[in-house]
Amino acid sequence: MNNPVLNVKAVCKDFGGVRALDEAELSVNDKEIVALIGPNGAGKTTFFNCITGIYTPTSGDVLIDPAAKGQAVRINGKKPNVVTELGMARTFQNIRLFPSMTALENVMIGTHCRTKASVWGAITRNKATREEEQAVIKRSYELLQLVGLDEFVNELAENIPYGKQRRLEIARALATDPFLLLLDEPAAGMNPQETKELEALICQIRDQFGISIMLIEHDMKMVMSMSDRIYVLDYGRMIATGTPQEIADNPAVIKAYLGEDDDA
C-alpha cells in the first residue's frame, strides 16, 4: 500500500488550559477524498490550522509525503507559507478572499510561491518576467474556467455572489499547485443545487489534478456521497473513522451528534 500523503500522529493543541485537540490521529492517502466531521466546537478548524502552520501543535507530528513514496517530512511549526509551498493549500470557513482585487488577481496570488519574478524583473519587465506573467495569467484563467467563474474574471472579489466566492477560493488554492487540498466547509451557505455542483467540482478536481482532498463539512448528504473515508472529531478527539457506511452506523458518532440520554 502507498504511503499516506498526510499523516497526523497524536497531535495535541492546548489553548491555555483548554485542550482543543487531544492526540488526534489522521491520515490521507494519495488521491483520496477524506472528510472530517464533528459537532460545532469539536476542533475541526483548529485541526486544519494546526496542520497548515497557522497554529503550532503543542505536541505530536504532522508528516507529509507529497509523492507518496515513503519520504515523509515533518512540518509542524513551519510557517503557513512554507506549508503551502510544500504543497498543502487550504480554503477558509469564513471566506478570506482579497476583496478589492479582481477574481483573476486572486487566483494569480495563488501562483506566487511557484513563480519567482524579482523587483528587478518587475521594473525592467524582461523576457523571463513577461513570459512568466503570461503563463500565470493563462493558468489562472483556466482555473477560473474550471470552477465556472470565467464570466467574473475582472469582477472584484467582493462583488461576486457568495457561492461563487467559495469556488474562487478553491481556484485560488489550486493555483498553488497542491498535492493536498484542504477545504474548510466549502458548502456552507450554499443551496442544495449549488452543493450538488460543488460536489461534482471537487470530484472533478481530484480526477483531473490527481490530488488528495480533505474537507470539513456539515452537509451530511454531501459528505456521505463523496468521501472515501470519514473521520469524526468530538471534543478534540478522533472518536471514529471509516467508510461513510461504517460512520453512519457507528453508535459513538450518533451519540456525539445527538447527545446521550441521561436516563439510560
Added chain:
Amino acid sequence: MSNLTQETSQQSFISFFLTAGCDSVAHAVKKSFIVAIWFVFLTFPIMVIQVNTIEKTVVWHWNKIGYVAIAVFFGSFLWRWLLARKELKKDESTEETRIEGLLTRIQSHPLLKLASLGVLALAAILYPQVFDLYQTNIMVSCLVYIVLGLGLNIVVGLAGLLDLGYVAFYAVGAYAYALSNMHWGIGFWFALPLGAVLGTLLGLLLGFPVLRLRGDYLAIVTLGFGEIIRLVLENWGDITMGPSGISNIARPGFFGMKMSIMDSTIYMYYIMIGLVIFTIFCVNRLQNSRIGRAWLALREDEIACQAMGIDKMKTKLLAFALGATWAGMAGVIFAAKTTFINPASFTFWESAMILSIVVIGGMGSIRGVIAGAVILILVPEYLRNFAEFRMLLFGAIMVLVMVFRPQGLISAKRKIYKYEASNTASAANE
C-alpha cells in the same frame, strides 16, 4: 406636461434641499440656528476679539459675528444637503466619478493618450520658461513631495503598512549627501544612488524588527523611529553639526558649468521631472507585478496571504525597503535644492504631510498621489494671500475630502481593473 414635471421636480428639489437630514423645514431651521450659535461661540475668540499689542487695547469686531452667523446658518443647509446627497448616491459611489471616467477614457484611447501625454510633457518642459523663479521653486518642492508620496504609497497604499516615520529615510538621504559633500566633496550625481542605497539599507534595518507588528502598533513604532533619527541628527553635533545644520551644500553640477541661481533652479526642476517620471515608471511596473499583487494581498488579508504561500516578512520588508529608497533619493535632491539642511526639516509634520498626500490622493493610486501632492503642497503656497486663514482653509479642505471622498481624490480600483482587462484579453486570445 413636461413643464409641469419640471416644475414639480424643481419644487421637490427645493424641499429636499431645505429639509435634507431633517423632519421638516421648521426642524431644519432650528438645527441651522443652533449650528449658527455654536459657530459664533467657537469663532468668537478669533473673529471678534482683536488685541492691538502696540496700543495694548482690545478691539471688538462685533459686526463679524453677524457675518459668521448668517454664513453658517445658510451654509449648514448646503452641508446637510451635500451629506444627504452623498447618502443617496452611496451605491453609485463605487462607480467612477466624472474626472476618473474622463481619465479612463483618455487612457483607453491610444491617440488621445499620446496627445494628452504630449500636452503634459510640453507643459512640464515649458513651465520654468513661462513662470518665474518663485513658481519654479514651488513646483520643484511639489515634485519632491510627489516622489515622496509615491514612495510612501508603496508602503502605505500598496502593502498597507502604516508608516509614520517615513521622514527618517528622507533625512538619511539628505544628510548622506550633505555630509559626503562636506567631507569628501562627493557630487550630486554620485550621491543620488548613494542616498537611494542608504535609504534601502536603513529601511531593511529598521524594517526587520518592527515588521512583526501591524496596524496601530506599527504606526507608533515607526513614529518613534522617525523621532529617534531626528533626535540623533540634532544631538550628535560632532558628526551632523547639530541643530545649526549643514550649509553650502553643492548644487547639482552640469559638466562643471557655473550656473546662476535661476539656471540651477531650472536645472533642478528638470532633474526632478526626470526623477518623477522614473518613479512613476517604477512604481507603476511594481504595482502591476507579482510583487505588487503580493503587497495588495498582504494589505487585504494577512492570514489568507500567508496561506497562499506568500512570505509575509519578505514581502513587508521589500515594501519598506523600496519605499525608503525613494525617500533617500528625494532627500538627496532636497539637500541639493535648498543647499542647507538642519534637523528641523525632518519633523513629524513632514511624515504627516506625506501620509496626508497619500491618503487624500487615494491609497495605491499613482494619479491620486500626484493629485494629492499638487493640492496639499501648492494650495498652502497660493493661500499665502489669506495669511492667517491659510492653515484653517487647508484643514477645511482636508476635512471636506475625507467626508465626501474617503477613498481619496482618485481611487485606485479602476487602475487594477484596467490592467487585468488588457491582460485577460491577451490571455484569452492565446
